[in-house]
Amino acid sequence: MKKGRLIVMTGPSGVGKGTLVRSLLNCHPDLHLSISVTTRSPRPGEINGQDYYFVDRHRFQEMVEQGELLEWAEFAGNCYGTPLIPVKEHIEAGTSVLLEIELEGARQIRRTFPSALRIFIMPPSIDELERRLRGRGQDSEDAIRRRLMRAKAEMDAANEFDFEVINDDLDFALQRLESVLYTPV
Ligand code: ADP
Numbered sequence: 593m594k595k596g597r598l599i600v601m602t603g604p605s606g607v608g609k610g611t612l613v614r615s616l617l618n619c620h621p622d623l624h625l626s627i628s629v630t631t632r633s634p635r636p637g638e639i640n641g642q643d644y645y646f647v648d649r650h651r652f653q654e655m656v657e658q659g660e661l662l663e664w665a666e667f668a669g670n671c672y673g674t675p676l677i678p679v680k681e682h683i684e685a686g687t688s689v690l691l692e693i694e695l696e697g698a699r700q701i702r703r704t705f706p707s708a709l710r711i712f713i714m715p716p717s718i719d720e721l722e723r724r725l726r727g728r729g730q731d732s733e734d735a736i737r738r739r740l741m742r743a744k745a746e747m748d749a750a751n752e753f754d755f756e757v758i759n760d761d762l763d764f765a766l767q768r769l770e771s772v773l774y775t776p777v
């Protein structure tokens with residue numbers, strides 16, 4: 593059977609990755625979104641096992657030591673990682689798996705899973721990114737500041753990726769993502 597593909601989507605926090613992924617999954621039930629583990633506290637409305645698996649630092653460390661994570665990184669004071677087994681199982685079963693992860697994790701995937709398709713989602717500008725982070729209204733001032741500081745370093749690394757998609761107009765960005773994912777190579 594043909595294996596599924598590993599697809600990595602990276603881009604600064606607030607650029608719209610979650611929004612794009614939700615739209616993609618609605619239109620393409622053939623894709624599986626990997627659910628990450630994090631030590632971050634749930635935002636209002638976030639559900640354990642659906643948005644993330646929320647764990648404490650001790651459990652996260654245990655998962656790292658036991659080799660249970662495909663990649664992991666620290667971001668804005670919290671740890672995030674991708675559980676390995678569900679990714680492996682879906683890919684073996686022929687389903688493509690989408691990872692929505694930050695830059696350090698994407699770099700690890702490049703080394704450990706070189707056949708992964710890696711896409712960078714770029715904001716139209718830093719000012720617009722800040723507007724989106726504030727408009728989302730779910731992060732503290734300190735969290736927004738840390739995310740914006742990290743954003744600049746992430747955007748500088750966009751050329752490490754296979755494709756760059758600018759999320760200016762949402763529908764246009766979605767079309768471009770679909771063409772990247774579904775145009776035969
Ligand atoms: P991320 O997952 O990258 O952190 P989100 O998907 O949570 O980002 O989006 C951050 C905010 O930006 C949300 O309020 C979302 O509605 C808004 N947003 C996403 N894409 C666009 C777009 N193309 N134009 C304007 N606002 C957008």
Ligand code: 5GP
Binds near residue numbers: 605609628665692695
């Ligand atoms: P947030 O706290 O806004 O949900 O996520 C913060 C950042 O962590 C985002 O850039 C998101 O893509 C990234 N992230 C989420 N899950 C993972 C993961 O499993 N691994 C890594 N490396 N980054 C992740």
